[in-house]
Amino acid sequence: MNFLEELNFSEDEIKQAENNVTDLLIKELISAKDLVIHNLKFLQEYGIDNYKQIYINYSRLFLMDPSKFQKIFTKYEKNSLLEKLNSNIDVVEFL
Amino acid sequence: MNIGYKAETDLHKLVSLTREDNEIITEIKASEKEAVDTKKQAETENVDFNARVAEIDENVKGLLGFNESIIKIGKDYINVIDTNKLPFDMPSITQAAKIIVENEEAEKKDLLNKIEDNTKAIEEAKNIISEAPLRLKQEETIRKELKTLLDRALSGADDVDKRRIRETLSKLNVFSEEEIEAMLLPIMFPEQGLKAAVESFVEKGKTTSDMVKDALEFGAKKVAKKPASTVKKTSTTKAATKAFDLDAHLNAARNTKKEEPKKSDEPKKVVKTEKVVKESIEDFLKQNLDVTDEDIKFTPAILNMSLGEVKEAIKLCQENGIDPKEVSLKEFVNGIKKLVENVKTIKKYGYEVNDMLIAKNPYLTVIPNERVSNDLELLAQRGMSLVRYTGNPALIVVSRETNKLESAIHLIETIDENYFRIDPVNMAKIIGGPAARMNYCQENGINYIKADGTVESFIESAKEFKELFGIDIDSKSLPSAKKCNEALIEMVENPDVVMALSDFWKSGKYLESIELDQEQMERFMKIFNNIKAKSTVASNSVVVIAGKKFGIFNIQKNLSWLISKKIEASDNDLINASMWYGEHKNPESIKEVNIALDPNTMSMSLAA
Structure with a gap:
């Protein structure tokens, strides 16, 4: 998943992201890299600092349609969400 | 006496009307004939028009039925197969059908108007035809009366007075009262106009037509009306009555790109x-x-x-x-x-x-269902769950190839099975690195478990681990299962037990149930109980012998498989193969475990 380099992922972070998912998922993420990058950029622009950790642990979410992906985050009060996400990425599980 | 040009002209008209074939009678006869022809033509046309209307009704009915059918067929086809593979262009067909129906309805409306016009014309013609004999008789009577009047006037009879002249001329319904008054004296006194008119009519060669033409201009209201001329204008062509060719329309719709x-x-x-x-x-x-x-x-x-x-x-x-x-x-x-x-x-x-x-x-649509099924079956057999602390199953796990999932479980259960049990999502990970780091931590007394039971982040990150402990630990740090199998082949009396297990795990037969007969079951229980009895830790998932962890699931699977295959092998071979096949352990530890299992075996091995 070298395409993550353009979003400032380090080699170790890319390796972690790859190790965290199955071969099938890696293949899917690579084939949909434009969508993945688009969703990652949304998190960046939305102000979620630990977007890379979210990707490393929940990369499957980045295969979602942009509107559905964005809705996961925008349906909550932004500042409150950012605070929680930046302290614990596993909050994503409950969004 | 000069009676004036107008009176002279009127006298000429009057004289012409005394003829048997005067233009009034001729016109009545002509009107009757035209009415007969009009009636016949209108009746004939209406027969055709009605037939065409019936034909249109039938076509439209059929076409609407066809349209409904083709839409239904199309919908059914789309529901079952693929609209892109429809053997016909449904939108073009339905559009063509709609246009055809509209055209047909428009033609029908036009035809109904024509039929109505013709019906009116036929009625008018019937009136003309029925009235013609009476009118002819009346006109003949009037003509004779006029002729008599003029003859008597010319002969100088005394009974030709103003009253009789007015009465007779009024019956003609050709002249106005003023015109009649102007002609009274020239008729009562023929020398003052009538005689000259009669002579002029004959001598000057004025034709009857010329005379009556003038007369008709004044007596137009007496002339019968013509039937509606629209009948002739509404004639239809054969093309208009041509039957609707459905096949031709369908072909046109299908071949729009080709034509x-x-x-x-x-x-x-x-x-x-x-x-x-x-x-x-x-x-x-x-x-x-x-x-x-x-x-x-x-x-x-x-x-x-x-x-x-x-x-x-x-x-x-x-x-x-x-x-x-x-x-x-x-x-x-x-x-x-x-x-x-x-x-x-x-x-x-x-x-x-x-x-x-x-x-x-x-991504659930890209996972082969067989894989989903096998993965879930494997987890069910091992008593493992996909449910995370959130209450939701870690679906990503079922995207993992079953053999890889099985290998991961096999590996992790001999190091720290909680890694999968506390968070099943870890089963989807490539766990060689984390397993090696956990193993290193265990061997070096490093705590890697957090308060919530999950592992510290340095277990997941080789970089972080190195930063903390100054050593690179990854999957290569673990003893190779391949080397362990090679050592096992060297150690057992019958290498077939190792080959049989190789086939067992590679083929995926481990997902199938293994049937043992009574004797085989007794042998299985005897050997397994011997192994379990030597465990220093009471657990349903692992036995720990000489400090080494072995997964109970794999031991049971291996042992039952080898017994069911009736491979000629000693209990020691069955024990060693069942415990060590595919283990990521140092082969050197085999001897230590064997001594713990049976000191006599150890003695024999040393002696050998």
Whole structure:
């Protein structure tokens, strides 16, 4: 998943992201890299600092349609969400 | 006496009306003949028109029936197969049918108007025809009376007075009262005008036609009206009555792209139709699935689906309790059937799969169902669950190849089975590195378990681990299972036991149940109980012998398989093969474990 380099992922972070998912998922993420990058950029622009950790642990979410992906985050009060996400990425599980 | 030009002209008219073939009578006869012809023509035409109307009714009825049928067939076809593979251009056919029906209805309306006009003309003609004999008789009577009047006037009879003249001329209904008054004296006194008019009529060669023409100008109101001329104008051509050729229309619709003469028009229609279909899919997705332009942009293949396919996919979702709005477009493209099939399989193993879970795992359509089924079967046999602390199953695990999942479980259960049990999502990971780091921590007394039971981040990150402990630990740090198997072959009396297990695990037969007869079962229990009895830790999942962990599941599987295959092997071979096959352990530790299991065996091994 070298395409993550353009979003400032380090080699170790890319390796972690790859190790965290199955071969099938890696293949899917690579084939949909434009969508993945688009969703990652949304998190960046939305102000979620630990977007890379979210990707490393929940990369499957980045295969979602942009509107559905964005809705996961925008349906909550932004500042409150950012605070929680930046302290614990596993909050994503409950969004 | 000068009676004036006007009176002289009127006298000429009057004289001409005394003839048997005067133009009034001639016109009545002509009107009658025309009425007869008109009636005949109108009646004939109405027969044709009515026949055509009946034909149109039949065509329209048939066409509407056909249209309904083709739409139904199209819908059924779309529901079952693929609208792009429809053997006909349904939009063109239905559009052609609509146009044809409209044309047919317009022609019918025109024909009904013509029939109505003809019916009126026929009635008028009938009146003319029926009245003609009476009128002729009346005109003949008037003509004779006029002739008598003028003859008597010319002969100088005394009974030709003003009253009689007015009465007779009034009956002609040709002249006005003023004109009649102007002619009274020239008739009463023929020398003052009548005689000259009669002579002039004969001598000057004025034709009867010339005379009557003038007379008719004044007596037009007496002339019978003509039948409606519209009858002639509404004649229909044979082409108009040509029967509707459905096959020809269908062929035209199918071949719009091929027909050269229509090249300039028809292809445009086809392009427009395709565009309309694509637009309607886009609109349909936006309206029914809350899809945005951005969503479509990243899954443009969705536009290659037909509206029917999309509707069918939505229907399939709904029938299986899945909210289609939560399903990403990529899943629609890959096939909702696969999603439904996998979700059903997952549910079959007791897991709850809700819409949000489906939304957050938009790859379920690309996992082979056999893999999903095998993975879940493997976990069920091992008594492992996919359910995370959130209450939701870690669906990503079922995307892992079953052999790799089995190997991961085998490895982790001999190091720290809680790594999978506390958070099943770890089963989807490549765990060689974390397992090696956990192993290193265990061997070096480093705590890597957090308060909540999960592992510290340095277990997941080789970089962080090195930063903390100054050593690179990855999957290569673990003893190789291959080397352990090679050492096992060297150690056992019958290497076939190792080969049999190699086949067992590679073939996937470990997912199947193994049948043992009574004798085999007794041997299995004897050997397994011997192994378990030597464990220093009481556990349902592992035995610990000489400080080494062995997974009970694998021992039982290996042992039962070897016994069921009736391979000629000693108990020691069965024990060693069952415990050590595929283990990531140092082969050097085999001897230590064997001594712990049976000191006599150890003695024999040393002696050997």
